[in-house]
Amino acid sequence: MARAAVTIDVDSLSCYRAIHGLGEAPLDEDPIYTVALPRFFGLLAEAKIPATLFCIGRDAPAHAGAFARVGELGCEIASHSYAHDYALSRRTPVEIREDLLRADAALRALSPSGRIAGFRAPGYNTSPALLNEVIALGYYDSSLLPAPMYFAARAAAIGLYRARGRTSSSLVGDPRAFAGPLSPYRTSAETPWRETGGALLELPMTCAPRTRVPLFGTSLNAFPTRLFHRWVDHALEAVPLFNFEMHAIDLLDAHDAGVPPELVEAQPDLRRSISEKLFRFSKLFRRLADEAEVVTLAKQASA
Ligand SMILES: [Zn+2]
16 A cells, blocks of 8 residues: 655744745734644544644744644654744754754654654755754654756746845755655765665655656645646555645635735735635545555654
């Protein structure tokens, strides 16, 4: 039977304000935690599957109540860094270590196992310095998205912001990190896009095997459902772990209380209706429950 994992990056709305150059003011009432997460847990409960939640150490513990269902649903809490600094990969080893240790300490309290076993880099941006710290903590890594077209599209978007005189916190990054293997592999901090048998276990996010279209939440919401599920067919057949990545913002729309209008302008997927989105995610989760053994990434890493 195929294996699958549902993973969600719980990025606060202030992260999106930073990407779009709208400032980083944190919100008192952040619908990521009050609206999107309850919807996510509802979908998991309906499909009876667990998930891995990559959380921000600085933000998540202030919303501990939003994570009350993780134990009951068999979910894993993993690290998405302490401050969600898009340039964390460019900091010094000491700064990186400090950030990751703070995140580990802050997130343990939310973790049903009492420990943190894995990491996903903010903005998928890695570097040898960052991955060496991930190895030092004994974590698995799930930061690589082997989708060359995603890299190209993001670089173009950052260039467009620059041309308009706005600064995005997003980084262009290294194109080789977006062209690696589709299956889990052991690698090294210096060349994480290549299987080297090294100390780092990389669990890449899944892309369609032929086209390398990323099979993540953004494409589930954007592409025709039939086409997306055809890519899922191929992935379940060809890849030993279908590692589905989504963001909590995928489960919000423009009408939800607390979603700022300037963000809706910058983030067009917020204009798609929540009922359509819930329909699509529910269909995918129920399909994975039927056709695959759905595991947390920690369980996959310990296998
Ligand atoms: Zn993130």
